[in-house]
Amino acid sequence: MKNFISVDDVPGMDALVEKALLCKANPFANKSIGEHKRIGCIFLNPSMRTRLSTQIAAQNLGMEAIIFNVGQEGWALEFEDEAIMSGNTVEHVKDAAPILGKYFDILAIRTFPSLKNKEDDYSELYIHQFIKYAGVPVVSLESATLHPLQSLTDIITMTEEIRTWEGAKAKRRPKVVLTWAPHVKPLPQCVANSFAQWVNAWGKADFVITHPEDYELDPKFTKAATITHNQDEALKDADFVYVKNWSTYNDYGKIYCNDPDWMLTHEKLKDSNQAKVMHCLPVRRNVELSDEILDSPASLVTRQGANRVWAAQAVLSTILESKK
């Protein structure tokens, strides 16, 4: 694996999931693969889980991890080729990235979308410019449209849970539901796009997406998933319910609906198959998801957050192995 910016970079998802579970079982089994190697984690936006889990994963592999919050500490970067830099940007990525490529063996980048211009955001200019100019493998710590480390974690977490099932439940395909939730501000489509992309590629679940009208995601990611505006219908017989807000994709970056009725509650899960509830966090309690769910055994959110380490460790070790 050369870069990790989407599911398309993964040669075999099952093998990557197994590797992550092996890392979880024995975190230091591969502790010298990253010896004398350095990862630079470049943040253009805030993070808690992604930053700390990637740092811990690198350290478990014997790598040094250096964090650089470009947004707060660095020069404002320009990403457009041939830009006339007479505005606020101070340094072109074409100049900065090759130097970062000399400092680090792997570069990991977090960017966010502007949510103003769909074509710009969906071109993934920022991460592609780092890949073009850095000359070392690039890992997405969340980009304008995708969050692959989160989605790998989500597949790992569902795989772990499914392995605890017994009897008839263990024999049938799980039903996985991605449900839109209300939020106070427009959020990217990254987590929802990425979850859809990974669940489709995983191919081991009946996949349903439910959202209010006008919240359609990019069909490039949703593919053959069943899409319904009827949340109750979607939640019926669900085994996993992934809760996430996103802003509109077609009329880009807007909030059309903030209907509190879309918040997931215990009552809404009554016809589910004792569904486990997932969220990437951070979560707006009692806006997206009720306290009663988050604080109940139905919630997988802590396990999901903890599993971020093993997803990152599996990805970094795979990249280090292919660099050998």
Ligand code: CP
């Ligand atoms: N889920 C997630 O990416 O969390 P952070 O924004 O805290 O990294």
